[in-house]
Amino acid sequence: MFSKVYNFPLDIQAILELKEEIESTTPTHEFYMHNDPDRNDIIQDILMLKDLSCLETVQKLLSPIEVTEEHSVGFETVPANQQVKNHEDFLIGWESNPFVRKCNILFNLEQHPISITHGKKTESKFINPGQCLVLNVQKSHGSDMRQVNKESKMFSINLRKNYKDTIAYLDTIL
DSSP states (O other): OOEEEEEOOOOHHHHHTTHHHHHHOOOSSSOEEOOOTTOSSOEEEEEEGGGSSOHHHHHHHHTTSOOOTTSEEEEEEEOTTOEEEEEOOOOSOTTTOTTOOSEEEEEEOSSSOEEEEESSGGGOEEEOTTEEEEEETTSOEEEEOTTOSSOEEEEEEEOSOOHHHHHHHHHHHO
């Protein structure tokens, strides 16, 4: 399986208040990601929660999802009229790298659907407003927003679980 969509009412304005801290914090270690100047297809700012002051806020906003300081959170934005080509995220050592990503939960922060593409067109999905998508980043994935004339912003969290375990967990609480 590649992805699964859940309904999740999120306080978008409260989440967006975290943007400045996430974008401007630079930890003293290498386990973070800020906008890669070599890419114009996506803007990513992702950090470990232990490096941010907003853990309690994220816990409150994402409840009933259990959030800890070992999880990573951030913003992933596909600019207007862009396509993120399908790719697979690679693993850098599950035990030694706390930032490794096997599965992400992406929350749509927009008023329009966000396209998540997979290897086959029939496997692709949309994250509609008021929804989140669990994404197996070890499988082929991308985003096709070439027909959308505005940016498509998502909030992401990585619970440090694989796809199967993330789905099993969310199925018990959502």
